[in-house]
Amino acid sequence: MELKPLHIVNAQLVDAETPRAGSLLVIDGRIAALDPTETPEGSEIVDAKGQWLAPGIIDLGVFATDKPAFHFGGITRAALMPDAGPLDDPGLVERAAKGGKPDLWVHPLAAATKGLAGRELAEIGLMKSAGARAIATGRTRIADSGVMRRVLAYAASLGLVTIIHAEDEGLTAGAVATDGEMATRLGLASAPAIAEAMAIARDLALVEETGAPVHFRQVTTARGLDLIRAAKAKGLPVLCGITPAHLFLSDTAIGDFRTFARLSPPLRSEDDRQACLAAVADGTIDVLSSGHDPRGPEDKRLPFAEALPGMAGAETLLALGLNLVRDGHVSPGRLFDMLAATPACLLGLDAGRLAVGKDADLILIDDGTPWQVDAKKMAAYAGNTPFDGMPVQGRATAMWKGGMRVR
Amino acid sequence: MTSATTRPASDYPPGGDAFRHRHLIGIAQLTPWEISYVLDAAEQWVELNRSGAAKHDDRLAGLTIINAFFENSTRTLLSFEIAGKRLGADVVNMHAAQSSVKKGETLIDTAMTLNAMRADAMVIRHASSGAVQLIADKVDCPVLNAGDGRHEHPTQALLDALTIRRRLGRVEGLTIAICGDVLHSRVARSNILALTLLGNEVRIVAPPTLTPPAVDRMHVTTFTDMDEGLKDADVVMMLRLQNERMDGAYLPSAREYHAFYGLTPKRLEKAKPDAIVMHPGPMNRGVEIDSNVADHPTRSTITEQVEMGVAVRMACLDILTRRKRGVPGWN
Numbered sequence: 001m002e003l004k005p006l007h008i009v010n011a012q013l014v015d016a017e018t019p020r021a022g023s024l025l026v027i028d029g030r031i032a033a034l035d036p037t038e039t040p041e042g043s044e045i046v047d048a049k050g051q052w053l054a055p056g057i058i059d060l061g062v063f064a065t066d067k068p069a070f071h072f073g074g075i076t077r078a079a080l081m082p083d084a085g086p087l088d089d090p091g092l093v094e095r096a097a098k099g100g101k102p103d104l105w106v107h108p109l110a111a112a113t114k115g116l117a118g119r120e121l122a123e124i125g126l127m128k129s130a131g132a133r134a135i136a137t138g139r140t141r142i143a144d145s146g147v148m149r150r151v152l153a154y155a156a157s158l159g160l161v162t163i164i165h166a167e168d169e170g171l172t173a174g175a176v177a178t179d180g181e182m183a184t185r186l187g188l189a190s191a192p193a194i195a196e197a198m199a200i201a202r203d204l205a206l207v208e209e210t211g212a213p214v215h216f217r218q219v220t221t222a223r224g225l226d227l228i229r230a231a232k233a234k235g236l237p238v239l240c241g242i243t244p245a246h247l248f249l250s251d252t253a254i255g256d257f258r259t260f261a262r263l264s265p266p267l268r269s270e271d272d273r274q275a276c277l278a279a280v281a282d283g284t285i286d287v288l289s290s291g292h293d294p295r296g297p298e299d300k301r302l303p304f305a306e307a308l309p310g311m312a313g314a315e316t317l318l319a320l321g322l323n324l325v326r327d328g329h330v331s332p333g334r335l336f337d338m339l340a341a342t343p344a345c346l347l348g349l350d351a352g353r354l355a356v357g358k359d360a361d362l363i364l365i366d367d368g369t370p371w372q373v374d375a376k377k378m379a380a381y382a383g384n385t386p387f388d389g390m391p392v393q394g395r396a397t398a399m400w401k402g403g404m405r406v407r
Numbered sequence: 408m409t410s411a412t413t414r415p416a417s418d419y420p421p422g423g424d425a426f427r428h429r430h431l432i433g434i435a436q437l438t439p440w441e442i443s444y445v446l447d448a449a450e451q452w453v454e455l456n457r458s459g460a461a462k463h464d465d466r467l468a469g470l471t472i473i474n475a476f477f478e479n480s481t482r483t484l485l486s487f488e489i490a491g492k493r494l495g496a497d498v499v500n501m502h503a504a505q506s507s508v509k510k511g512e513t514l515i516d517t518a519m520t521l522n523a524m525r526a527d528a529m530v531i532r533h534a535s536s537g538a539v540q541l542i543a544d545k546v547d548c549p550v551l552n553a554g555d556g557r558h559e560h561p562t563q564a565l566l567d568a569l570t571i572r573r574r575l576g577r578v579e580g581l582t583i584a585i586c587g588d589v590l591h592s593r594v595a596r597s598n599i600l601a602l603t604l605l606g607n608e609v610r611i612v613a614p615p616t617l618t619p620p621a622v623d624r625m626h627v628t629t630f631t632d633m634d635e636g637l638k639d640a641d642v643v644m645m646l647r648l649q650n651e652r653m654d655g656a657y658l659p660s661a662r663e664y665h666a667f668y669g670l671t672p673k674r675l676e677k678a679k680p681d682a683i684v685m686h687p688g689p690m691n692r693g694v695e696i697d698s699n700v701a702d703h704p705t706r707s708t709i710t711e712q713v714e715m716g717v718a719v720r721m722a723c724l725d726i727l728t729r730r731k732r733g734v735p736g737w738n
Contacts, residue, residue, distance in 0.1 A: 257536070
């Protein structure tokens with residue numbers, strides 16, 4: 001399809017710490033110029049009316065390809081976790097990679113081990129050839145340290161980052177909450193928060209030894225973040241991420257047995273939540289993602305311990321990210337580093353920033369309009385949000401994928 | 408005979424304000440006066456139950472009570488069944504083992520089925536914490552929690568409080584040691600809530616592997632040394648140790664548990680000379696409690712607890728169906 005050049009004018013460009021007035025020119029699906037002095041003939045002109053123009057969100061680690069939710073949330077690319085399938089075969093990876101095109105690009109994360117069972121290496125190289133941009137351990141970690149070491153070294157030799165879930169399975173067996181007053185009052189089986197730090201400590205030792213780059217998809221405790229901070233100071237190739245749930249909710253949210261707040265890892269204490277906010281502010285946390293995992297009543301309308309973990313997060317990711325800006329934890333520029341630039345870098349994508357030559361994956365953001373999260377009116381195919389009823393501000397009002405208008 | 412501590416009805420808010428709950432899910436939702444309101448109401452049923460041949464009151468005549476037990480139980484089910492029948496209700500029991508729950512029907516679907524049968528009250532036991540609340544949110548009739556997972560077992564805490572009050576003349580300002588597998592015990596959680604709410608000093612005596620995390624936040628003190636924990640206690644409340652806890656995961660063995668946490672006559676000497684010994688049953692004699700303590704004629708309250716159980720459950724069924732029955736002031 002022939003695309004006319006696109007000139008978005010009167011925008012606040014999110015290409016530095018704070019948005020600045022400017023315009024952006026797209027030619028052939030790529031960003032051709034920032035603040036061009038002249039526009040090619042026949043260009044389509046879009047007046048942003050002073051809204052933010054930002055890179056499309058690259059959602060690192062979702063569990064379902066849920067296009068309506070992603071489009072609502074300003075997400076132009078999603079890295080799909082390998083759990084459904086599981087994605088341990090080049091054919092499956094190839095099919096997943098085609099899943100959303102053209103208006104949503106899905107980047108499959110290959111299963112690190114066959115069947116995600118944590119025992120035998122999956123065909124990581126062939127899956128890379130089929131379109132995998134990184135590998136992942138899935139919803140659990142690889143328990144066997146020997147297997148994990150081989151996975152890391154092998155993936156690194158192929159230039160792939162290993163995306164890790166960090167929980168010690170011995171401590172978390174059977175647990176559905178974090179140790180604390182809330183779990184005890186509700187009578188829920190719980191695990192100590194150090195289950196996360198213990199898993200991180202092991203994998204950091206393996207990173208130090210193999211030199212393999214890793215990304216801890218969710219780090220949610222003060223002790224876990226301390227380990228990451230120290231590893232970064234040492235110069236280890238380590239990134240980590242988080243979802244808004246662990247930044248805005250503590251374990252009090254599971255009161256009344258609210259299964260929408262049953263997550264993996266489980267919600268933590270208020271002290272840990274504060275540590276997560278501090279780690280976002282000081283740069284320890286690199287990536288903010290939705291963890292999008294829509295689940296219907298068959299998985300959620302159950303007693304708490306029998307419900308499956310996960311939340312539908314794609315639609316609330318941007319608004320809750322903007323909360324971090326309003327609360328003074330991050331600048332707008334840094335927010336979009338966490339939402340787009342860093343995920344793009346990790347996945348080796350030529351996108352994620354407003355810079356000449358990058359794919360024109362763009363969103364316009366009205367950063368001020370208030371709206372209310374409503375589990376019953378979500379675009380996602382299930383409304384399992386722990387933020388139901390929460391008033392938020394800001395949403396994507398327009399979206400382009402590769403210069404093509406999506407909404 | 409009513410207890411000396413029974414208050415006159417005029418001490419309570421009028422009508423339904425004395426107990427402002429549609430369901431009885433847990434002690435956590437109750438106020439101290441609501442607890443004592445139930446205990447006072449139970450006194451008359453103790454009297455009736457002891458009154459020889461005519462142990463009957465027909466105030467629930469025509470009402471259908473479904474006892475839906477998704478987890479095995481003998482004594483609690485029987486206790487609720489007798490309570491309902493003594494009040495004249497039609498009582499139906501549903502055991503999970505015989506129901507479509509085994510065929511994969513979801514809990515909510517089962518609850519909606521029972522609801523469609525127009526029960527006037529449901530008594531529910533389930534192995535999962537929060538399951539009873541989940542059902543209560545979906546059905547049109549009062550729901551009584553007969554035990555959900557490790558969460559709550561409110562009628563047990565109420566019957567224990569009534570037993571203590573009748574034995575010691577009060578259930579406030581006492582030192583009460585709750586001993587054993589607190590981690591997995593809904594009886595312990597409900598009792599901690601009720602007894603602290605009523606103004607007692609509650610102690611937890613348990614091995615560290617069976618002490619719930621952060622339980623001190625529930626206003627109790629924790630002990631791992633039983634002799635220390637029992638010191639000068641007015642009440643020693645033992646908990647049942649499930650067999651599957653003794654296989655090495657939480658405890659090395661039954662005999663080691665008995666050696667350190669079993670209630671022996673010698674250990675009981677640490678408590679006050681007139682301290683009472685309680686157990687929710689069924690007991691593992693020789694594991695958490697010695698037979699000569701369990702059978703002690705003056706100090707053991709174990710059979711009395713069973714008796715109070717029927718009275719307390721009659722009180723709860725009566726109170727929670729008052730709106731339905733159009734009792735004046737309860738709307």
